[in-house]
Amino acid sequence: MYTTKSRFIYLSLLLALFMSMLPWSGSGLMLRPDFVMVTLIFWLCRAPHLCNIGTAWMAGLLIDLATGGLFGANAFAYSLTAFFAVIYQRRLTLFNIPQLALFVGALLAVTQITQLLLRLFAGGSIPDWHYFLPSLTGTLLWIVLALLSASGTAPTGAASNKRRS
Amino acid sequence: MEQPTTAFFVRGPQPFTRLVFFSILSLVLMGVDARLHYLTEVRQGFMGLLHPLQVAANMPGYWYRQTAEYWQGHDAMLADNRRLRIVNLQQGVDLQRLRSMEEENMHLRQLLGAVQEIKQPAQLAEIMNVDRDPFTQRVVVNLGSRHGIMTGQAVADGMGVIGQVTRTYPFSSEVTLVTDKSLAIPIQVERSGLRAIAFGHGRDNIIDLPYLPTNVDIQEGDVLVTSGIDGVYPPGLAVARVTSVERDSDLTFARIVCEPAAGIEQHRQVLLLKTPLVAAATPIPDTPAVNTPSGKAPTPTAKPKPSSPSSTTATPASSTPATLPAAPANGGT
Structure with a gap:
């Protein structure tokens, strides 16, 4: 039970990495959600005993490797976001899907702001507002994921709330 | 558990x-x-x-x-074929002129005793993915160190310079685009022959031409080509076209904005050009006096730039000062 499920988590993370490595270009690139982070948030809220800050850190490191960025920059942003996801995880059952979506959007924004700050330290310039569009699309992706999983068996409050709305 | x-x-x-x-x-x-x-x-x-x-x-x-x-429909294919045939015809005419001019040029160079141009072989590569980081302008192409790619190689397409290889992996390599902030290219204004260094802006598909005085002879529409004095880019490749020149007398420098000539965001195939020194098979790039073994005089490099090809993080040709001497016109001794 334990091994199969954690393997499922790693598989889904690998799939997310695969999605982000697809040859995106143009407006697709501008809108591309952070697949790995969305998947991580999904699992952090769903199965915090299997997917924790360490998992997020490893995933971030993998992203750093794949993109050739500064080693550890994404790992740092991911573990910080995972921290916020984990400390509020117990309270999430009280929320319905729109409220959860806000929470997820905020988490994705935390990731992007951390990445932005690290970049600014390295001497980057402040980007346009559409730098934050991936947070929005990521939230939408999370809503889709949540609705899909809620139609099956869901341990959190997502399912009951979905039925209500 | x-x-x-x-x-x-x-x-x-x-x-x-x-x-x-x-x-x-x-x-x-x-x-x-x-x-x-x-x-x-x-x-x-x-x-x-x-x-x-x-x-x-x-x-x-x-x-x-x-x-x-x-x-794809048969008709579309035929139309494409027809169009390409016309283009081919036009280019064939140009090519004939090129041949004779190349020969003439070589002859003149020999007469002058000047340096021979070294042909730069190129490899066709395909863009695999674009960097997800909005701050850096980089792409990954499908040729790597196993295919003989080295850091520092110039990358171009049919319309102009795209960038430079900055990192190589076994089966892929990372190309920093000309629009990246960290990349600088020594250029020459085609109309006036003025030399300068162009820097990527980092965003919005723009190239900057900084540190030029307000009275500089640059107009809108000027074409910037590589000057070739860095030894990385072959001379004469189109880099950018000037889109706006702002001359504010309060400022020390003119604000010149250019757009890249190459279809940086459109193409899938790019050419990786061998650097002249690599092409001439120079064994030791660290020696102060670079002598190519084939008896040819070195290429007109003011500075043998390709910092040791084995190093994996090459600095893009950025440190070349703007006031370099011209290509050694004192040539034949």
């Missing part, structure tokens, strides 16, 4: 402890990577592991293009 109930309540260290631990770990990694450059080998190894995934990620697009090509 077997029972999910215990796994649910036993949560190991507190989240904050974990956060501190992993934050410190990543900060150390960042420091080591940024300052000490120890991790390039590690990165290359892992990149080799990730390569299958990268190839797989390119597969859907590849299949899509294949099938799209297959189902």
Whole structure:
């Protein structure tokens, strides 16, 4: 039970990495959600005993490797976001899907702001507002994921709330 | 561990402890990577592991293009063929002139005793993916060190310069685009022959031409070509076209904005040009006096730029000062 499920988590993370490595270009690139982070948030809220800050850190490191960025920059942003996801995880059952979506959007924004700050330290310039569009699309992706999983068996409050709305 | 109930309540260290631990770990990694450059080998190894995934990620697009090509109508193909034939004809005429001019040029060069141009062989590569980082303008292409690609090679397409190889992995390499902030190209204004250095702007597909006085002889529409004095880019490749020149007498420098000539965001295929020194098979690039073994005089490089080709993080040709002497016109001694 334990091994199969954690393997499922790693598989889904690998799939997310695969999605982000697809040859995106143009407006697709501008809108591309952070697949790995969305998947991580999904699992952090769903199965915090299997997917924790360490998992997020490893995933971030993998992203750093794949993109050739500064080693550890994404790992740092991911573990910080995972921290916020984990400390509020117990309270999430009280929320319905729109409220959860806000929470997820905020988490994705935390990731992007951390990445932005690290970049600014390295001497980057402040980007346009559409730098934050991936947070929005990521939230939408999370809503889709949540609705899909809620139609099956869901341990959190997502399912009951979905039925209500 | 077997029972999910215990796994649910036993949560190991507190989240904050974990956060501190992993934050410190990543900060150390960042420091080591940024300052000490120890991790390039590690990165290359892992990149080799990730390569299958990268190839797989390119597969859907590849299949899509294949099938799209297959189902492309007969008429479209014929029209394309006709158009290409016309283009071919026009270019054939130009090419004939080029041949004779090349010969004439070589003859003149021999008469002058000046240096011979070294032909730069090129390899066709395909763009695999675009960097997800909005701050850097980089793409990954499908040729790597196994194919003989070295850091510092110039990258171009049919319309102009695209950028420079800045990092090589076994099966892929990273190309920094001309619009990236860290890339600088020595250029020459085609109309006036003025030499300068162009810098990427970092965003919005723009190239800057900084540090030129307000009375500089540059107009809108001027074409900037590579000057070739860096020894990385062959001379005469189009780099950019000037789109606006702002001359504010309060400022020390003119504000010149250009747009890149190459279709940086459109093409899938790019050419990786061998650097002249690599092309001439110079064995030791570190020696102060660069003598090519084939008896030819060195290329008109003011500075043999390709810093040791084995190093994996080459600085883009940025340190060439703007006031370089011209290509050695004193030529034949």
